Amino acid sequence: MEKVVEEVLNRHNNNTSILSVLKDVQEKCRYLPEEAISQVAEGLGVSINEVYEVATFYSFLSTGLLGENVIRICKSTPCFLKSCDVIVETVEKELGIGIGQTTEDNKFSLQLTNCIGACDKAPAMMINDKIYGNLTSEKVIEILKEYK
Amino acid sequence: MAEITLTINDKEVKGEDGDTILNVCQKNDIDVPTLCHFDGIPDMGSCRICIVEIEGSGRPRISTSCTTPATDGMIIQTDTEKLRGMRRNVLEFLLSEGNHHCMYCAASGDCELQDLAYRFGIDYIKMPVTPSEESTHVDSSQRYLVADPNRCILCYRCVRVCNDMAGNQVLGISNRGSKAQIISDMGENRGESGCVSCGTCVQVCPTGAILDRRSAYMGRKTEVDTTKSTCLFCSVGCGNEIISRDNYLIRIEGDWDAEPNKGLLCVLGRFSPLYDECRARANKPMIRKDDQLQKATWNEALNAVAEKLKFTDKDKIGGLVSTHATTETLKLFAKYSDDMGAKNVGCIEGPISDPPEKGFDLSDLNDADLYVVVGEDLSEGLHQVVGFLIKRNLIERDKRLVIVNDEETGLIEFADKHLKISELDKAIELCKDAENPIVVYNDEAINQVDKMREELADNAKFFWMPPGINSRGALAAGLDGEFDPDKASCVYVMACEAGDISEELLSKLKKADFVAVQTSYMEPWDEVADVILPTTIWAEREGTVINMEGQELKVNKAVDPPKEVKAEADILNALAEKIG
Numbered sequence A: 001m002e003k004v005v006e007e008v009l010n011r012h013n014n015n016t017s018i019l020s021v022l023k024d025v026q027e028k029c030r031y032l033p034e035e036a037i038s039q040v041a042e043g044l045g046v047s048i049n050e051v052y053e054v055a056t057f058y059s060f061l062s063t064g065l066l067g068e069n070v071i072r073i074c075k076s077t078p079c080f081l082k083s084c085d086v087i088v089e090t091v092e093k094e095l096g097i098g099i100g101q102t103t104e105d106n107k108f109s110l111q112l113t114n115c116i117g118a119c120d121k122a123p124a125m126m127i128n129d130k131i132y133g134n135l136t137s138e139k140v141i142e143i144l145k146e147y148k
Numbered sequence B: 001m002a003e004i005t006l007t008i009n010d011k012e013v014k015g016e017d018g019d020t021i022l023n024v025c026q027k028n029d030i031d032v033p034t035l036c037h038f039d040g041i042p043d044m045g046s047c048r049i050c051i052v053e054i055e056g057s058g059r060p061r062i063s064t065s066c067t068t069p070a071t072d073g074m075i076i077q078t079d080t081e082k083l084r085g086m087r088r089n090v091l092e093f094l095l096s097e098g099n100h101h102c103m104y105c106a107a108s109g110d111c112e113l114q115d116l117a118y119r120f121g122i123d124y125i126k127m128p129v130t131p132s133e134e135s136t137h138v139d140s141s142q143r144y145l146v147a148d149p150n151r152c153i154l155c156y157r158c159v160r161v162c163n164d165m166a167g168n169q170v171l172g173i174s175n176r177g178s179k180a181q182i183i184s185d186m187g188e189n190r191g192e193s194g195c196v197s198c199g200t201c202v203q204v205c206p207t208g209a210i211l212d213r214r215s216a217y218m219g220r221k222t223e224v225d226t227t228k229s230t231c232l233f234c235s236v237g238c239g240n241e242i243i244s245r246d247n248y249l250i251r252i253e254g255d256w257d258a259e260p261n262k263g264l265l266c267v268l269g270r271f272s273p274l275y276d277e278c279r280a281r282a283n284k285p286m287i288r289k290d291d292q293l294q295k296a297t298w299n300e301a302l303n304a305v306a307e308k309l310k311f312t313d314k315d316k317i318g319g320l321v322s323t324h325a326t327t328e329t330l331k332l333f334a335k336y337s338d339d340m341g342a343k344n345v346g347c348i349e350g351p352i353s354d355p356p357e358k359g360f361d362l363s364d365l366n367d368a369d370l371y372v373v374v375g376e377d378l379s380e381g382l383h384q385v386v387g388f389l390i391k392r393n394l395i396e397r398d399k400r401l402v403i404v405n406d407e408e409t410g411l412i413e414f415a416d417k418h419l420k421i422s423e424l425d426k427a428i429e430l431c432k433d434a435e436n437p438i439v440v441y442n443d444e445a446i447n448q449v450d451k452m453r454e455e456l457a458d459n460a461k462f463f464w465m466p467p468g469i470n471s472r473g474a475l476a477a478g479l480d481g482e483f484d485p486d487k488a489s490c491v492y493v494m495a496c497e498a499g500d501i502s503e504e505l506l507s508k509l510k511k512a513d514f515v516a517v518q519t520s521y522m523e524p525w526d527e528v529a530d531v532i533l534p535t536t537i538w539a540e541r542e543g544t545v546i547n548m549e550g551q552e553l554k555v556n557k558a559v560d561p562p563k564e565v566k567a568e569a570d571i572l573n574a575l576a577e578k579i580g
Helices: A002-011 A018-029 A034-044 A048-057 A077-081 A084-095 A137-147 B021-027 B081-097 B112-119 B157-165 B200-204 B298-311 B327-340 B362-367 B384-395 B410-414 B421-433 B443-459 B471-476 B503-511 B568-579
Strands: A069-074 A108-113 A125-127 A130-132 B003-008 B011-016 B051-055 B061-064 B075-077 B145-147 B171-174 B181-184 B210-212 B225-230 B239-245 B248-254 B286-289 B292-295 B317-321 B344-347 B370-374 B400-404 B417-419 B437-442 B461-465 B490-496 B514-519 B531-534 B543-546 B552-555
Touching (some): A034 A048, A084 A108, B051 B081, B081 B112, B327 B568, B400 B410
Parallel strands (some): A069 A108, B437 B461, B490 B514, B514 B531
Antiparallel strands (some): B171 B181, B225 B239, B286 B292
């Protein structure tokens, strides 16, 4: 872990953008453990809180360990109007976990996210980097099968 | 600075380049309601109460006055029906989001949110009151304060003072939107976090979200007495405000207008005197009879002391003083011991080294680019406020901190380098390279600093951290010598609050024939004293002290002492009269 963070910091050499450093660390480590946050803060010469604030602000950054596949269901206005709550319910039922939780086999994590820019195909969700739109309960069940 | 002219509420007003709109309004006595704004800390516009209308080409632009720079020719309205409506909405959102049931809150009456709600006539809230489910955890893990996030309006004042003013970098915000919450470190309980209990956040909280445990529900600002004074717990000499009610001490606050601390205090000055002082007060004169301290009248006690002092050989008389005392009292003590011819006189903290710098200005810390702290731990014990003043400057990237100490100190996590005393040469080299280095040191490091002084000459400033409180006052009174307990058979101690006495000194005092102690607390003197003369504590004292900077600061009396307790100087004078 320490080495991974160090590598990222070196790559960003003298760049103080907390967000881009954290994004890269998350990509490598799958989440942002406290030690990584402290290390980033020290490396960038800012306070730990400043880094932690950024890490908890964005829905695509996580301070808790995530499952292999991260499901992010959009909760912004268009998706909300198109009943994203039904999608959330379906996923919860399919996987047996609630929002912010991870399945016991560490395969899935379920999260809500702010707008992912797929308003044209609301309601939408993301699994890892892939966007799925125009969702219905049936469609969600089919999609989840691919990942199980 | 260039002068600029603005039109505010149809009146022409002047401001300076660099002012925000709010600055200009305040300079011209134009009232703009504010909530998250706090004088002395950077503005961030989080509450939106101070919004104003700025006229432009199209519709008037609504902007927060605290963060919008004022420019020449701006036309601004601060109090229109539209703005009042928007402010009411903001207040309603704030009130609906948390637990703002005033009648159960200790801050009721002293709450800025409540004041604004009254001012804008909010007698009901249109939207449903929905306290956020996730922020119901009241954090009472800290010894001196309780943090209730349900009463928090996320004004960020505490976060800003913790980071920008006290430099402690403990408080922050986690998450966003309705889940946003003030956190300490990475979401730890305050009691377990790196919080150093400076208490600045308590003092700036506009609502009841951070409360001082002890003084909660003990009186509103209008019901208490506030006395401006000087903190008597270390030589920084922070300006404080002693809050009392009916002659009872309630709370200590920092004085925003005072130099050098500008509102900051540390745990020793803000909380410890009222929370941690649990020694029994000396409130009656006492004389030792049959190996027991027994109550006596003032006359008996003073006679007993006077007799001993009168008939003891002057070489056998010893005098020991605490630098808790005011300069006037120390001078009086020095005068009377001179009159008696007693030479064996010194401070409880030991002999004071008289540094070549007769004074300095702590605000110079803001202009330095390198801080070298030699021998002193500024993170705990005395002089913590100096630590804050240094730490808050370290936010700027080009400022560095070097610790020269064989031991680990709490400041190391903020430091760029930690050197051993043997590596002093490296510190000297760093100072030579720096433009404006400041060396902070205490008496333990006096030899090392002498060497630095020689090599650096005028290229560095040297800040001496005196061992006692009014050490410079003791120097002014000529009380810089060493007290030798072995040579004294009759000892007069002016202890004030001092209680941190070495076992060695105590056991030596025990062997003396006669020990008279003028003290505020029984411990630890009840073991050695033959006569106890009860005297005032910090809040009951009047006079001046000289702080580390060499400034004379006023100490004011906030409460009356108990009936049979006398002021230090009165006791000395009465005694002198009896001796003749």
